[in-house]
Amino acid sequence: MASELNKLTIGEASSKLRAREITATRLTRDCLDRIAAVEPKLHAFITVCEPEALEQARAADARLAAGNAPALCGIPLGIKDIYATSRVRTTCASRILENFVPPFDATVIERLRADGAIFVGKTNMDEFAMGSSTENSAFGPTMNPHDTARVAGGSSGGSAAAVAAHECLGALGTDTGGSIREPASFCGVVGIKPTYSRVSRYGVVAYASSLDQVGPFARSVRDAAIILRTLAGPDGRDSTCSARPVPDYERALTGEIKGLRIGVPREFFVEGMQPEVENSVRAALDNYRSLGASTVEISLPHTGYAIAAYYLVATAEASANLARYDGIRFGLRVNAEDNIALYESTRAKGFGAEVKRRIMLGTFALSAGYYDAYYLKAQKVRTLIRNDFERAFEKCDLIVTPVAPTTAFKIGEKMNDPLTMYLSDIFTISLNLAGLPGMSIPCGHDSNNLPIGMQLIAPPFAEETILRAGDAFERTGAFKPRSPAV
Amino acid sequence: MNREAYEAVIGLEVHTHLLTRSKLFCGCSTTFGAGPNENVCPVCMGMPGVLPVLNRRAVELAIRTGIAAHCEIARYSIFDRKSYFYPDLPKGYQISQYETPICKGGYIDLPAADNGEPRRIRLTRIHLEEDAGKNIHGENFSLVDFNRSGVPLIEIVSEPDLRSAEEAGAYLRQLRAILRYVDASEGKMEEGAFRCDCNVSVRKRGAKEFGVKAEIKNLNSFRFVEDAIEYEVGRQIEVVEGGGRVAQETHLWDPARRQTRPMRSKEYANDYRYFPEPDLPPLIVPPELEEQVRSSMPELPADRKARYVRELGLTDYEAGVLVADRDVSDYFEATLPDLKNRKSAANWVMTEVLRVARDSAEPFADAVPPAREVGALLRMVEEQKISLNAAKTAFAAMVEKGKGAEATVAELGLAQVSDEGAIAAACDKVLAAEPEKVAEYRAGRDKLFGFFVGAVMKAMGGKANPKVINEILRAKLKG
Numbered sequence: 012m013a014s015e016l017n018k019l020t021i022g023e024a025s026s027k028l029r030a031r032e033i034t035a036t037r038l039t040r041d042c043l044d045r046i047a048a049v050e051p052k053l054h055a056f057i058t059v060c061e062p063e064a065l066e067q068a069r070a071a072d073a074r075l076a077a078g079n080a081p082a083l084c085g086i087p088l089g090i091k092d093i094y095a096t097s098r099v100r101t102t103c104a105s106r107i108l109e110n111f112v113p114p115f116d117a118t119v120i121e122r123l124r125a126d127g128a129i130f131v132g133k134t135n136m137d138e139f140a141m142g143s144s145t146e147n148s149a150f151g152p153t154m155n156p157h158d159t160a161r162v163a164g165g166s167s168g169g170s171a172a173a174v175a176a177h178e179c180l181g182a183l184g185t186d187t188g189g190s191i192r193e194p195a196s197f198c199g200v201v202g203i204k205p206t207y208s209r210v211s212r213y214g215v216v217a218y219a220s221s222l223d224q225v226g227p228f229a230r231s232v233r234d235a236a237i238i239l240r241t242l243a244g245p246d247g248r249d250s251t252c253s254a255r256p257v258p259d260y261e262r263a264l265t266g267e268i269k270g271l272r273i274g275v276p277r278e279f280f281v282e283g284m285q286p287e288v289e290n291s292v293r294a295a296l297d298n299y300r301s302l303g304a305s306t307v308e309i310s311l312p313h314t315g316y317a318i319a320a321y322y323l324v325a326t327a328e329a330s331a332n333l334a335r336y337d338g339i340r341f342g343l344r345v346n347a348e349d350n351i352a353l354y355e356s357t358r359a360k361g362f363g364a365e366v367k368r369r370i371m372l373g374t375f376a377l378s379a380g381y382y383d384a385y386y387l388k389a390q391k392v393r394t395l396i397r398n399d400f401e402r403a404f405e406k407c408d409l410i411v412t413p414v415a416p417t418t419a420f421k422i423g424e425k426m427n428d429p430l431t432m433y434l435s436d437i438f439t440i441s442l443n444l445a446g447l448p449g450m451s452i453p454c455g456h457d458s459n460n461l462p463i464g465m466q467l468i469a470p471p472f473a474e475e476t477i478l479r480a481g482d483a484f485e486r487t488g489a490f491k492p493r494s495p496a497v
Numbered sequence: 498m499n500r501e502a503y504e505a506v507i508g509l510e511v512h513t514h515l516l517t518r519s520k521l522f523c524g525c526s527t528t529f530g531a532g533p534n535e536n537v538c539p540v541c542m543g544m545p546g547v548l549p550v551l552n553r554r555a556v557e558l559a560i561r562t563g564i565a566a567h568c569e570i571a572r573y574s575i576f577d578r579k580s581y582f583y584p585d586l587p588k589g590y591q592i593s594q595y596e597t598p599i600c601k602g603g604y605i606d607l608p609a610a611d612n613g614e615p616r617r618i619r620l621t622r623i624h625l626e627e628d629a630g631k632n633i634h635g636e637n638f639s640l641v642d643f644n645r646s647g648v649p650l651i652e653i654v655s656e657p658d659l660r661s662a663e664e665a666g667a668y669l670r671q672l673r674a675i676l677r678y679v680d681a682s683e684g685k686m687e688e689g690a691f692r693c694d695c696n697v698s699v700r701k702r703g704a705k706e707f708g709v710k711a712e713i714k715n716l717n718s719f720r721f722v723e724d725a726i727e728y729e730v731g732r733q734i735e736v737v738e739g740g741g742r743v744a745q746e747t748h749l750w751d752p753a754r755r756q757t758r759p760m761r762s763k764e765y766a767n768d769y770r771y772f773p774e775p776d777l778p779p780l781i782v783p784p785e786l787e788e789q790v791r792s793s794m795p796e797l798p799a800d801r802k803a804r805y806v807r808e809l810g811l812t813d814y815e816a817g818v819l820v821a822d823r824d825v826s827d828y829f830e831a832t833l834p835d836l837k838n839r840k841s842a843a844n845w846v847m848t849e850v851l852r853v854a855r856d857s858a859e860p861f862a863d864a865v866p867p868a869r870e871v872g873a874l875l876r877m878v879e880e881q882k883i884s885l886n887a888a889k890t891a892f893a894a895m896v897e898k899g900k901g902a903e904a905t906v907a908e909l910g911l912a913q914v915s916d917e918g919a920i921a922a923a924c925d926k927v928l929a930a931e932p933e934k935v936a937e938y939r940a941g942r943d944k945l946f947g948f949f950v951g952a953v954m955k956a957m958g959g960k961a962n963p964k965v966i967n968e969i970l971r972a973k974l975k976g
Contacts, residue, residue, distance in 0.1 A: 095546045115539050216545040221775035249548050250777055331578050334589020335543045377770035
């Protein structure tokens with residue numbers, strides 16, 4: 012009979028590993044067995060790293076036996092396939108990188124390795140992180156573990172689904188406009204997008220450099236805090252990475268939020284929102300008040316411009332970031348009679364429709380004569396959005412909103428309507444534009460048993476506030492996430 | 498065609514490698530001559546996920562150059578991405594500086610040309626950027642070497658202040674001298690470390706407005722710059738004289754045919770889609786950093802020239818020749834410590850040393866004997882141990898065989914004899930052998946004195962100290 016160690020939280024597993032009640036090998040084996048059982052239904056992984064993971068597990072067991080191992084030693088994680096991992100291919104869910112094996116590790120991969128974490132596989136995603144449903148993966152979509160006819164969210168859908176379905180204990184995602192928070196919400200797990208610059212981006216395949224941020228998925232706030240602590244901190248290889256010291260996030264989880272001032276932005280409770288989503292978030296706010304927090308209505312007046320600004324800034328940066336996939340040095344090459352034809356045929360074959368759409372949009376936005384009207388204007392909007400938040404945080408310590416206007420939608424439902432798809436990120440995108448930290452935690456279910464997520468937002472580098480408030484909510488037991496149907 | 502009725506208006510954009518050990522955004526070596534793709538890493542190969550980290554030394558060298566060229570150093574500047582597709586450009590964009598260069602304004606003074614005035618050429622800007630790799634084309638394949646990818650460059654842009662091909666050449670030489678003095682660049686053209694784009698137009702002499710300019714791209718030697726400008730100015734005057742209009746286009750110089758030819762618009766009509774590089778924070782140069790660089794500046798050619806005139810008593814011309822090349826100037830100074838006569842050392846370096854350097858294919862330092870040996874040789878002349886002619890013979894042998902001054906003089910037996918007894922004996926012999934000439938001299942034929950000196954010198958095998966011969970002969974002939 013399976014021991015089902017894969018259902019443990021990271022906190023629980025870590026204690027048992029260090030007490031030598033369980034082994035990393037057993038824990039990893041259970042995750043791999045679970046992967047083998049559910050992957051045909053979920054497709055959360057692009058590449059499963061069974062032999063590598065078991066080898067890492069053996070090394071972790073040796074280290075655990077020696078004592079003094081870090082908290083993540085022996086913990087099986089899923090890694091979004093956007094992180095450079097030496098010896099294991101990094102596809103970014105694109106044909107153009109289908110067989111690309113990086114010659115180096117991303118900084119966060121290096122840090123997790125140093126702590127003895129185990130990588131069970133590379134998770135599915137929207138191609139180059141462009142999408143909100145993981146349907147843009149060149150290798151097929153990821154199904155939601157709560158209802159396999161529905162999307163897992165995106166772009167980090169594979170990581171969210173894998174954690175929800177107990178294929179691993181935690182995972183890494185990236186968030187450019189909501190790509191951690193929206194799938195966390197859809198799959199009923201915790202997902203954190205830290206402050207921009209809190210975590211090194213070195214070795215993370217770039218989509219939109221000024222918006223991309225690395226973050227963890229987990230099944231509890233505490234677990235997410237444990238992973239984040241290893242990820243965060245200065246990196247000499249990323250000049251945009253903050254030099255601020257990293258607090259011990261776990262110590263912030265006091266359960267004490269008396270006096271916390273919670274802002275509720277009126278612009279985030281809009282017409283057309285699924286009523287169950289609003290109800291769940293409002294119920295959570297009641298809960299916070301009962302814990303001694305106060306709520307105050309605030310306004311973020313430029314929220315309505317966020318999506319437009321995002322799709323100019325993100326696509327402009329992407330158009331340059333993706334220029335390196337030219338068939339010359341690595342990845343797919345489709346030969347042709349000259350350079351230009353080689354680029355054209357390689358990129359035509361290698362990129363999917365959404366990636367091409369965003370490259371064209373960004374190229375256009377940066378073209379001579381349009382720069383001021385589009386890119387520059389969008390940057391000004393960004394400043395206005397940042398100012399909105401700064402003003403709001405004069406009145407409150409934390410902002411609470413829904414993560415997405417709806418719960419997980421049906422696979423295929425929005426694929427032919429990119430603009431509707433873009434609206435899935437309406438509540439998450441402004442944080443990336445402002446560089447703020449945000450977390451999605453489960454706060455309810457809709458009538459179809461689909462998870463609903465609540466978003467906690469704090470000022471730059473106030474991750475501790477988010478974690479404390481999220482953990483306090485979990486402790487009330489007001490809402491117990493259900494195990495997925497799979 | 499009346500060329501004299503026109504004047505050329507020229508602005509130059511010079512790209513030169515900075516002398517850093519590592520590349521602009523990664524730790525790879527900048528050494529020239531490594532095997533293909535040996536000096537590369539994921540960063541300068543543009544691998545997915547990599548990020549640039551700015552080289553501090555490159556920033557300091559750019560600031561040094563800016564200070565030397567009297568620029569304003571920007572407190573705040575940013576890097577931009579310049580996008581275009583080319584196989585040698587790994588990221589599909591070059592990290593450069595567009596709207597906010599690190600150095601603004603400034604000027605370079607040119608010494609007066611023959612029968613002319615000194616000229617001040619204003620600079621528009623100096624900015625930092627990374628170089629691309631190099632394509633190598635075979636018959637039916639192409640290869641790319643990324644060793645050069647990411648090597649730091651500065652681009653120095655002048656105002657359209659130059660008025661002739663010669664002036665452009667003088668500007669480039671002056672610029673190169675400055676770059677070498679501040680250790681910013683070696684200005685080695687053969688290694689692709691120097692490239693120049695020229696903007697050229699012509700107008701009627703005295704006209705205020707500029708003519709339509711053409712750009713000549715990618716010239717990699719001073720000579721090509723001068724030739725291309727000369728050709729292009731002539732071509733444009735012909736077009737205008739013929740009633741035509743100069744087309745605003747980009748040209749390439751064909752050194753074999755000694756002509757410019759327009760590039761196809763496809764070859765240069767890029768929309769570079771500049772936007773701020775999000776992977777690099779703004780480059781902030783606090784006043785303390787500028788001050789630190791300023792206080793560590795080496796002596797610049799203009800200052801050194803003034804010092805030579807003031808302290809060493811050299812003429813303006815002599816000082817100018819010596820400081821034109823930092824290697825030569827440093828060499829000259831290294832000959833000085835034990836010498837009293839600085840002027841003769843200057844002359845020696847300007848004539849003997851520079852001739853040897855010119856005739857050699859080797860770099861200056863390898864072509865000429867060590868400066869301290871030349872100093873030792875000149876000291877022997879000063880101390881009258883050897884004659885000036887003997888010194889020239891010895892110098893040639895030192896160049897040839899590579900031995901030191903003392904050893905060479907000894908080996909060739911060039912030491913002068915100053916022993917009065919020996920010289921007096923030789924004088925006696927000569928006078929005894931020529932009684933008639935002695936009589937004629939004493940009767941007033943002064944010119945014969947030279948004959949006696951020559952005869953004594955010959956008898957002494959050319960090694961006698963001529964001053965001593967003179968004294969003894971004069972005394973004896975009075976007799």
